[in-house]
Amino acid sequence: MIRDTLIAWGRETLRIVFTLLTALVIGAVIMWLSGKDAIAAYKILISTAFGGRLEIADTLLTATPLILTGLATAVAFRAGVFNVGVEGSLYLGAFAAAWVGFTLTSLPGPSLLIAALLAGAIVGAAWALIPGYLKARLGVDEIVTTIMLNYVAIYFTSYLVNYPFAVPGLANAMSPLVAANAKLPRLLPPSQLNSSFVLALLAVLAMAFLFSRTALGYELRVYGSNPLFARWSGMRPTSVILKAMLISGALGGLAGAGQVLGVNYRFVANFSPGYGFDGIAVALLGRNSAWGVLLGAILFGALRSGGATLELMMDIPLELIRILEATIILFVTAQFALRWVRRRRMSTASETAE
Amino acid sequence: METIVNISFAMLRMAAPLILVAMGGVFSQQVGLINIALEGLMLLGAFAAVLAAFALHSALAGTFAAILVAMLFVLLFALFVLRFRANLVVVGLAVNILALGLTKYLLQVLFATRGAFAPTDLPGLLPLDIPGLRAIPILGGILSGHSPLVYVSLLLVILTHIFLYRTIPGLHIRAVGEKDDAAKSAGISVPRMQYLALILSGAFSGLAGAQLSLGNLQLFSENMTNGRGFMALAAVYFGRGRPLPTAFACLLFGFFEALQIRLQTRVGIPPQWPQMLPFAIIVLTLSLISLRQARHKA
Numbered sequence: 001m002i003r004d005t006l007i008a009w010g011r012e013t014l015r016i017v018f019t020l021l022t023a024l025v026i027g028a029v030i031m032w033l034s035g036k037d038a039i040a041a042y043k044i045l046i047s048t049a050f051g052g053r054l055e056i057a058d059t060l061l062t063a064t065p066l067i068l069t070g071l072a073t074a075v076a077f078r079a080g081v082f083n084v085g086v087e088g089s090l091y092l093g094a095f096a097a098a099w100v101g102f103t104l105t106s107l108p109g110p111s112l113l114i115a116a117l118l119a120g121a122i123v124g125a126a127w128a129l130i131p132g133y134l135k136a137r138l139g140v141d142e143i144v145t146t147i148m149l150n151y152v153a154i155y156f157t158s159y160l161v162n163y164p165f166a167v168p169g170l171a172n173a174m175s176p177l178v179a180a181n182a183k184l185p186r187l188l189p190p191s192q193l194n195s196s197f198v199l200a201l202l203a204v205l206a207m208a209f210l211f212s213r214t215a216l217g218y219e220l221r222v223y224g225s226n227p228l229f230a231r232w233s234g235m236r237p238t239s240v241i242l243k244a245m246l247i248s249g250a251l252g253g254l255a256g257a258g259q260v261l262g263v264n265y266r267f268v269a270n271f272s273p274g275y276g277f278d279g280i281a282v283a284l285l286g287r288n289s290a291w292g293v294l295l296g297a298i299l300f301g302a303l304r305s306g307g308a309t310l311e312l313m314m315d316i317p318l319e320l321i322r323i324l325e326a327t328i329i330l331f332v333t334a335q336f337a338l339r340w341v342r343r344r345r346m347s348t349a350s351e352t353a354e
Numbered sequence: 355m356e357t358i359v360n361i362s363f364a365m366l367r368m369a370a371p372l373i374l375v376a377m378g379g380v381f382s383q384q385v386g387l388i389n390i391a392l393e394g395l396m397l398l399g400a401f402a403a404v405l406a407a408f409a410l411h412s413a414l415a416g417t418f419a420a421i422l423v424a425m426l427f428v429l430l431f432a433l434f435v436l437r438f439r440a441n442l443v444v445v446g447l448a449v450n451i452l453a454l455g456l457t458k459y460l461l462q463v464l465f466a467t468r469g470a471f472a473p474t475d476l477p478g479l480l481p482l483d484i485p486g487l488r489a490i491p492i493l494g495g496i497l498s499g500h501s502p503l504v505y506v507s508l509l510l511v512i513l514t515h516i517f518l519y520r521t522i523p524g525l526h527i528r529a530v531g532e533k534d535d536a537a538k539s540a541g542i543s544v545p546r547m548q549y550l551a552l553i554l555s556g557a558f559s560g561l562a563g564a565q566l567s568l569g570n571l572q573l574f575s576e577n578m579t580n581g582r583g584f585m586a587l588a589a590v591y592f593g594r595g596r597p598l599p600t601a602f603a604c605l606l607f608g609f610f611e612a613l614q615i616r617l618q619t620r621v622g623i624p625p626q627w628p629q630m631l632p633f634a635i636i637v638l639t640l641s642l643i644s645l646r647q648a649r650h651k652a
Contacts, residue, residue, distance in 0.1 A: 082443055151629075274451075277447060335438055
C-alpha cells in the first residue's frame with residue numbers, strides 16, 4: 001500500500017520534472033536561435049525570482065491570483081466540469097469589488113473591505129452558475145459556454161468603465177479609486193505584496209480540507225472519476241456540479257477582487273494578462289490538489305516576475321515566459337513519459353514474478 | 355440604399371476570415387474533435403503571411419506560408435492529442451498561448467518592434483476586379499472589388515459542403531465523428547481520418563490568418579485575431595458542424611462587425627455591445643436548443 005503510494009508519488013514527480021525540463025530546454029533553444037545566452041538568462045530568472053526578501057515577495061505577489069484561479073479551476077475539474085470560465089468570474093468579481101469599494105464608502109472601517117471581498121466572491125460565483133446550470137440541467141457543453149461567457153464578461157466590464165463608470169479626464173478606461181479602508185494592507189513594503197496572498201493561502205487550506213475531509217470533497221472525487229457509479233450510489237450530479245461551480249466562481253471572483261483591492265485599487269479594463277487561463281495550467285500542474293496548485297502557482301509567479309527582469313537586463317522579450325508556459329501546458333497532460341515508466345514497471349514486475 | 359450596399363460590402367470583408375477559420379472548425383467538429391486552437395492557428399497564419407510576403411515580396415507566397423505554418427502547428431496539436439493522448443482542450447489552450455507568445459517574441463526579435471509591423475512595401479492581397487460584376491446594380495457594389503480570398507472563402511464553403519456530404523473521405527470523416535467504433539469496424543482508419551480533418555482545419559485557419567493580415571489590413575499586430583477563432587467556434591456550434599449554416603452565422607457576425615464600425619462613427623452606441631453580441635447569442639442559442647431537446651425528451 002505504502003509502496004504503491006510512493007511509486008505513484010515518484011511517477012508524478014518524475015512527470016513534472018520532465019515537463020519542466022522540456023520547457024526549459026525548448027526555451028533555451030529559442031533563446032539560442034535568437035542569439036541570446038540561455039544559461040545567463042536562467043541564472044537571472046532564478047536570482048530575480050528567489051534572490052532576496054523583496055524578490056520572493058514579488059514572486060508571491062505574482063503567484064497570488066494564480067493560486068486562487070488555480071484552486072478555482074481544480075475544484076471544477078474535480079467535479080468533471082471543464083471550467084475555462086474562471087477568467088470571466090475574475091473580471092466580474094473584480095468589478096463588483098471595485099464598485100463596492102468606491103460606492104459604499106459610508107461603511108465604516110474594515111467592514112467596507114469585507115463587503116468588497118464578499119461582493120467579488122458572490123458575483124464571481126453567480127457568473128459561474130450560468131454555465132454550471134446549463135451543464136447540470138440541460139447538458140450544454142461547458143467548454144464552449146465558458147469560453148463565450150469570458151468574452152461577454154470582458155467586454156461588459158470594459159463597457160462599464162468606458163461609459164457608466166468612466167472617470168472624466170482619464171485616458172485609460174478605469175473605475176474611480178476605492179476608498180482607503182477598502183484597500184488590502186501591504187505585507188512587505190516597498191513590494192506590492194499584500195494580504196490577498198494571505199487570503200490565497202487560507203483558500204489553499206480551506207480547499208485542502210474540503211477535498212480530503214468533507215462529504216462534498218468525497219462526492220467530487222467519486223463524481224469526477226466515475227459519474228455513473230456516483231449516480232448509482234445515490235449522488236445527485238446536478239447538485240455536485242452546481243456546488244463545484246459556485247466554489248469555482250467564488251474563488252475566481254476573489255482572485256479579481258484581490259487584484260483590485262490589493263494592487264490596482266481600481267478596476268482597469270482588460271487588466272488580466274490571462275490569470276484565469278494560467279489557473280488552468282496551474283491546476284493541471286498541481287494535479288488538482290490544493291497544495292499542488294500552491295506550488296504550481298509559485299512556479300508560474302517566479303517565471304512571470306523573473307521574466308520582467310530578463311527583458312530589462314538581457315533584452316529577451318518577456319514573451320519567452322509565455323512560450324515556456326505554453327510548453328508546460330502542452331506537455332502536462334501528455335502521456336508518453338508515463339507510458340515509458342509503465343513499460344519499465346511491467347518488465348520489472350515480470351522479472352520479479354520469475 | 356448606399357448605406358446598405360456599404361454595410362453589406364463590409365460584412366463580406368469582415369466575414370471572410372471568419373468563414374475560412376470556421377470551415378476549419380467544421381472539419382474538426384465533424385471528426386469529433388473540438389478545436390480550441392483555431393484562434394492560435396489563425397494568428398500564426400497571419401504572422402507567417404506577413405513575414406513571407408515581406409521577405410519574398412509576394413502576397414501569394416505569404417498566403418502559402420500561412421497555410422503551411424498553420425498546418426505545421428496543427429500537426430503538433432494532432433500529435434499531442436492523438437498520439438500522446440493529451441487532453442484536447444488543454445493542448446488547444448497551449449497552442450493558443452504558444453501562438454500569442456511566439457508571434458510577439460518573433461516580432462520583437464526579428465523586427466525590433468512591439469505592437470504592430472506594417473512595412474510600407476508589404477504586398478497585400480489586392481482587390482480583384484471581376485469584369486462585368488461591377489455592372490450589376492446593387493449586387494455589383496456589394497460583391498465586386500474584394501480581396502481574392504473573399505471569393506475563395508465563399509467558394510470553399512460550397513466545396514467543404516460537397517467534400518463532407520458527397521465524397522468518400524468526407525463520409526469517412528463524418529462517420530468517425532459520429533461513432534468511431536462503428537467506423538472502425540466498417541474498416542475506416544480512425545486516426546487517419548482524424549489527422550486528415552485536423553490538417554484541413556489547420557490549413558483553413560492559416561488561410562483565414564492570411565486574409566486577415568494581407569487581405570483586410572496589410573499589417574500584423576499583436577493578438578490581431580482578437581477572439582475571431584472563438585467566434586468561428588461559436589459559429590460552428592450554431593451551425594452544428596454543417597458548413598452552410600456555419601457560414602451563415604459567420605456572415606451574421608460579420609454583419610455585426612460591419613455595423614459596429616458604422617455605428618461607432620455615426621451614433622453613440624458603445625462598441626462593446628456589438629462586440630459582446632455574438633458570444634452572448636451563442637450561449638443563448640445553445641441553451642435554447644438544449645432546452646427544446648430536454649422538453650422533447652420529457
